[in-house]
Amino acid sequence: MARGVAHDHSQKRAAIRKGAATYFAANGFDRASMTGAAAHCGVSKALIYHYYDSKDALLFDILHRHLSDLVEQVSVVDKDGDQLRHLIRAILLAYRDADAEHKLQADAMAALPAAKREPLMTLQRRLVQIMSDALQAASPTTLSDPDRLRPVTMTVFGMLNWFYMWHRPGKGMSRETYADLVTDMVMGGIKGL
Numbered sequence: 392m393a394r395g396v397a398h399d400h401s402q403k404r405a406a407i408r409k410g411a412a413t414y415f416a417a418n419g420f421d422r423a424s425m426t427g428a429a430a431h432c433g434v435s436k437a438l439i440y441h442y443y444d445s446k447d448a449l450l451f452d453i454l455h456r457h458l459s460d461l462v463e464q465v466s467v468v469d470k471d472g473d474q475l476r477h478l479i480r481a482i483l484l485a486y487r488d489a490d491a492e493h494k495l496q497a498d499a500m501a502a503l504p505a506a507k508r509e510p511l512m513t514l515q516r517r518l519v520q521i522m523s524d525a526l527q528a529a530s531p532t533t534l535s536d537p538d539r540l541r542p543v544t545m546t547v548f549g550m551l552n553w554f555y556m557w558h559r560p561g562k563g564m565s566r567e568t569y570a571d572l573v574t575d576m577v578m579g580g581i582k583g584l
Contacts, residue, residue: 403434403438403442404442404452406432407428407432407434407439407442407443407449408449408452408453408456409491410428410431410432410433411428411431411432411439411449411453412453412457412491412492412495413431413491414427414428414431414432415428415450415453415491415495415499416490416491416492416494416495416498417491419498420446420450420495420498420499420502421499421502423446424446425439425440425443425445425446425449428446428449447502447503447504447507450495450499450502450503451503451507451511453492453495454492454495454496454499454500454503454511455510455511455514457489457492457493457495457496458496458511458514458515458518459514460485461482461485461514461518462514462517462518462521464481464484464485465478465481465482465485465518465521466521468481468521468525470528474525474528474529475525475526475528475529475574475577475578476570476571476574478521478522478525479547479551479570479573479574479577480566480567480570480571480574482522482551482570483551483554483566483567483569483570484566484567484570486551486554486555486566487566490555493552493555494555496511496515497552519544519545519548522544522547522548523540523541523544526540526543526544526547526577526581527540529578529581530578530581530582533581533582533584534581534584539584543577543581543584546577547573547577550573550576550577551573554566554569
């Protein structure tokens with residue numbers, strides 16, 4: 392008889408994802424092991440393998456959940472006159488408590504085989520498109536040229552994506568204040584183009 396799914400299956404899986412993300416980000420995915428991930432998560436190696444058949448499968452699930460949640464959160468941002476401000480704030484708030492996942496996205500995604508990378512890259516492209524659309528809506532005349540729009544879009548992501556590297560929670564400005572600063576810099580910069 393097949394074993395049923397535990398009532399807390401999703402919670403255990405989420406806890407393993409979160410713990411393994413922290414462990415992989417701290418140790419480097421290439422140097423990390425499933426044994427180390429299990430120890431860091433406080434579970435047995437057998438349990439981690441019950442949920443994930445390989446380190447690649449675990450990394451994929453971490454990144455897929457992180458990017459899917461991000462796309463879902465930014466897809467519902469208000470498209471009123473201040474869409475760019477709302478979007479930048481939503482991204483920074485979505486990054487809260489996801490520093491490890493974000494670091495893995497930047498550092499470890501390339502370690503996955505192409506078949507596992509492609510759906511993740513599709514999610515990344517969706518995020519870039521959402522930002523491009525918001526920037527173009529904020530300044531349709533200045534950013535009508537795709538050769539200008541793409542670098543501006545990637546520059547905004549550069550300002551947002553590395554926030555975790557220098558920001559210390561409880562010190563300096565909040566994520567919300569930084570989001571407003573970035574939005575004001577971007578809008579001021581666009582006007583100067």
